[in-house]
Amino acid sequence: MKRQIPLVLVFIFGVLLAIQYFIPSEPSQKGYEFVLDWITIIGIFAMVLGIWSQIHVGYYKIRHRAEDWKYSVVTMVSMFGMIFLGLSPFGGLQGTTFRLIYTNIFIPIQATIFALLAFYIASASYRAFRARSAVSTVLLVAALLLMLRVIPMGPLADPINKIGSWMLLVPNLAAKRAILIGVGLGGVATALKIVLGIERSYLGKD
Amino acid sequence: MKHIKLILFICLSLCLTQAIVAQTATDPPAETAPAVQPPAPPxxxxxxxxxxxxxxxxxxxxxxxxxxxxxxxxxxxxxxxxxxxxxxxxxxxxxxxxxxxxxxxxxxxxxxxxxxxxxxxxxxxxxxxxxxxxxxxxxxxxxxxxQAYDNWFNSMKMPELIFCIVFLILTVRFINMAKRGIDLYVRPLAGIEAIDEAIGRATEMGKPILYVLGIGTAGDIATIASFTVLGRVARKVAEYQTSMIVPCCDPVVMTIAQEIVKTGYADAGRPDTFKEDSVYYVTSQQFPYVAAVNGTILREKPATNIYLGYFAAESLLLAETGVLAGSIQIAGTDQVSQLPFFVVACDYTLLGEELYAASAYLGREPLLLGTLKAQDYLKAIVLVLMVALLALRVITGADVISKPFDAPWW
Amino acid sequence: MTSKTAMRILMAIVALIFLFSWIIKSGSGVSDSTFTNVRDGFLITFAVFLTLSIFSFLYHDNPFYKFAESLYVGISAGYWMCYGFWSTVVGNFVPRASRSLSEFFHVPYQERADHILIYIPIIFGLILLTRLLPRIGWLSRWSLAFIIGTTAGLNLTRYLRSDFISQVSNSFIPLFVDWKGAGDFINHISLAADGQFIAILSNWVIFVGVMCGLVYFFFSKEHKGTFGVASRIGIWILMITFGASFGYTVMGRISLLVGRITFLFGDWLNIL
The missing domain is CATH 2.60.40.10 (Immunoglobulins)
Incomplete structure (x- = not known):
């Protein structure tokens, strides 16, 4: 009962959805839309579990005065504060304070974290330049050629530009195709393993 | 002189009259023109x-x-x-x-x-x-x-159907072969072998293992592939008695991951050591999630970071922070655009299909190896097709068929 | 001086700068209302504080980063919860579930015969919540099975076209573009981007690249001999691609800094 019913559910819904792809008729399309809707609605219930998990972890830290417990207080207060402001029927997502917090706190942090990438790509480039093997040297040379495109190189600029663009167009396309063909196969294999019940670790032990 | 003037006047008048008559003949007044004939019907x-x-x-x-x-x-x-x-x-x-x-x-x-x-x-x-x-x-x-009718089969999707049937037949065949004890060879994959070593390293160092499932939902096949690896990693972690941290970006993913890790611990015979809070939800947004995971990496200093699943711009943010923390890093994704960053910043990267093969490698179960073999056979079919069409060109002189699956030749 | 004392001094300095900036920014506000000026002064100072706190992470983990991170995660979780509530519960579920609830939330009620089906996901959702009750927590696997089963089913067939069939199909490209014999070809060899030579070379690179890339992804055959050579070419092609993509992205990523620099030096310090 604990494992059999879930396995049957996986098989039935897996097979139905796989077959549905080939059936254009109206009931089939409706069924597809319904299932997508259902997943979204179940997602809302899962959100309760997510928030519960967060409260659980935060509460545990605060209660046992674990290391950095004060920051858990910050997270809890800001989360409940946002929930209070965002769910209040007077303002909701368009409430003034809710919007102010979103634009003046959330957005600047978001932009800054994204901007950290500028530093990280620099440090990653440095690491790439210490190529350790023939394969990583190939990567380095290709990366260098593309990076050189933005530096004024005099008479070399034109050929470097052309080779760079060619690399972005041609070998890139070949590699992407090879990877995508593999990904397509791997994805189908994984889905098949799930539907046939070959992979079932998510169903628990007993 | 008078007559000459008269003759000239008459001539001029005649010429003008002639010109006007000619003009009206070529450009008849609209009200008298016959209507343009309608075209013949289709x-x-x-x-x-x-x-x-x-x-x-x-x-x-x-x-x-x-x-x-x-x-x-x-x-x-x-x-x-x-x-x-x-x-x-x-x-x-x-x-x-x-x-x-x-x-x-x-x-x-x-x-x-x-x-x-x-x-x-x-x-x-x-x-x-x-x-x-x-x-x-x-x-x-x-x-x-x-009358318009519902159609019960989309014939444009015939290639997909044929593919699925061939794949299913091959999978069943190889699974049966593997079950009969026929040894199916799989070549070594450095990234997978590193997972075992990494868990051992974590045990020696007394540090946890960080497992990131990416920012995908449970509907992304890469996340599902990552689940299949997570189960096996959790089992090994439990066997080695190391700890594990799994921060999640989606509540459904978290729920499934909790169940998987719990099962892994139970499979290893140590269900009591599983802590539910080790698999927790952070938030569903990409950058807040990254901020929290980065903080965890620098604070907990995990011995090993495993990033498997669907990733976007955060790939580099995570992997570079992992480098700062001195962790061994193993990554894998099917996102072609993020692979370069993982390749540069991580010690091992599972490229595309290797992510999907990982669970078979770790499990070594006949059922899983069977599907791996079926994947290889389909690749072989593609290769043979490509070579055959090239040969066709050389023999017949006609250039290869372009986009053979787009036209419904079936 | 202990690190704790040093940190306290640093925090005091940050607090002072914060106050100073708040006062200056409030004073330079453009609104007629003092409250708005003081509020905006605080918000811009706070945004600067958070920006610098996040950047401080590059040095190492510290209380400022921890604070910004915790605040950010809390706000995000709260925001996401509210967004999910308004868009999915009120926007999608309520209009189909109940007339009185629709009136309460001021959304138009949609009367449809198949509304009864909306209760199926609710049942699955409630079953999922049994996870919170240890005795019957295993029931939640039914919901997980539904989610996993449907997504596996969707993935089994749906991406085959984009990820496999289209890719295979597009790999069948003409390998002898405008071919009029070897003599003609040699006479007209040119490196011009639109020339026949480059077109043929590119198509061959794609053709061979895809083949060798696929060979690299063979798992059940040892990469030795000819197979090994092809696999090696495959990984080289992959690495050229990764290198090129990486190099191409560098400038784009560095330009991400521009926005934050403009904010700090322009909006805050007014020196840009």
Whole structure:
């Protein structure tokens, strides 16, 4: 009962959805839309579990005065504060304070974290330049050629530009195709393993 | 002199009269001009249920009007009309589409029930096609009745169906072979072998293992692939008695991951050591999630970071922070655009399909190796097809068929 | 001086700068209302504080980063919860579930015969919540099975076209573009980007690249001999691609800094 019913559910819904792809008729399309809707609605219930998990972890830290417990207080207060402001029927997502917090706190942090990438790509480039093997040297040379495109190189600029663009167009396309063909196969294999019940670790032990 | 003037005047008057007469002859007044003749109607209208659809489409085909590109060459476009009765008054014939000259077919399709041109299924419908010229219209060419039906198979998806059947047959065959004890060879994959070492390293160092499932939802196949690896990693972590941190970006993913890790611990015979809080939800947004995971990496200093699943711009943010923390890093994703960053910043990267193969490698169970072998066979089929078409070119001189699966040759 | 004392001094300095900036920014506000000026002064100072706190992470983990991170995660979780509530519960579920609830939330009620089906996901959702009750927590696997089953089913067939069939199909490209014999070809060899030579070379690179890339992804055959050579070419092609993509992205990523620099030096310090 604990494992059999879930396995049957996986098989039935897996097979139905796989077959549905080939059936254009109206009931089939409706069924597809319904299932997508259902997943979204179940997602809302899962959100309760997510928030519960967060409260659980935060509460545990605060209660046992674990290391950095004060920051858990910050997270809890800001989360409940946002929930209070965002769910209040007077303002909701368009409430003034809710919007102010979103634009003046959330957005600047978001932009800054994204901007950290500028530093990280620099440090990653440095690491790439210490190529350790023939394969990583190939990567380095290709990366260098593309990076050189933005530096004024005099008479070399034109050929470097052309080779760079060619690399972005041609070998890139070949590699992407090879990877995508593999990904397509791997994805189908994984889905098949799930539907046939070959992979079932998510169903628990007993 | 007087006569000369008179003769000149008469001549001039005659010339002018002649000119005016000539002018009016070539440019007759509008009110007396005969009307431009309407083009001849298109011929032989054939109606058919639109194939491969949900039953709200009709395919209308016709022969071009003799005046389309030939004859008087007056056709500019064709108007297509639909009505529920052949004797409906003109006002009830709805214009459902217009196509330019030279076109011989039109797919009349309207699914939305509330739309004014909604096309009902299983109802007698009548069509008219009218050739349109400049301000003139041909007499309509009519046809009907026709009914639109639900179709129960989309023949355009035949390649997918054939693929699925072939894949299924191959998988079942290799699974049976593996079950019979026939050894299926798999080549070593450095990234997978590193997982075992990494867990051992974590045990020696007394540090946890961080497992990141990416920012995908449970609906992303890469996340599902990552789940299959997580189960095996959790089992090994439990066997080695190391700890594990799994921060999640989606509540459904978290719930499934909790169940998987719990199962892994139970499989290793240590269900009591599983802590539910080790698999926790952070937030569903990409960058807040990254901020929190980065903080965890620098604070907990995990011995190993495993990033498997769907990743976007955060790949580099995570992997570089991991480098700062001195962790061994193993990554894998099917996102081609993020692979370069993982390749540069991580010690091992599982490229595309290798992510999907990882669980078979770690589990070494015959059932899983069987699917791996089936994948390889399909790749072999693709390779053979490519070479065969090249050979065809060399032998016959005809260039290879372009896009063989787009045209419904079947 | 202990690190704790040093940190306290640093915090005091940050607090002072914060106050100073708040006062200056409030004073330079453009609104007629003092409250708005003081509020905006605080918000811009706070945004600067958070920006610098996040950047401080590059040095190492510290209380400022921890604070910004915790605040950010809390706000995000709260925001996401509210967004999910308004868009999915109120926007999608309520209009189909109940007339009175629709009126309460001021959303138009959609009367449809198939509304009864909306209760199926609710049942699955409630079953999912049994996870919170240890005795019957195993029931939640039914919901997980539904989610996993449907997504596996969707993935089994749906991406085959984009990820496999289209890719295979597009790999069948003409390998002898405008071929009029070897003599003609040699006479007209040119490195011009639109020339026949480059077109043929590119198509061959794609053709061979895809083949060798696929060979690299063979798992059940040892990469030795000819197979090994092809696999090696495959990984080289992959690495050229990764290198090129990496190099191409560098400038784009560095330009991400521009926005934050403009904010700090322009909006805050007014020196840009």
């Amino acid at each position: 011929g032989n209208v054939i109606l058919k249920d639109l194939p491969n659809d949900e039953g709200h489409g009709i395919l209308v085909r016709w022969d071009l009007s003799p005046d389309d590109g030939a004859g008087r060459n007056t056709v500019i476009s064709y108007d297509i009309y639909r009505a529920l009765s052949p004797s409906a008054p003109d006002s009830l014939w709805m214009n459902v589409g217009t196509v330019v000259l030279g076109t011989k077919r039109y797919s009349d399709k309207s699914v939305e029930k509330d739309a004014p041109d909604f096309l009902p299924k299983k109802t007698d419908l009548y069509y008219r096609v009218v050739a349109v010229g400049a301000g003139v219209r041909s007499t309509p060419a009519s046809a009907g009745p026709v």
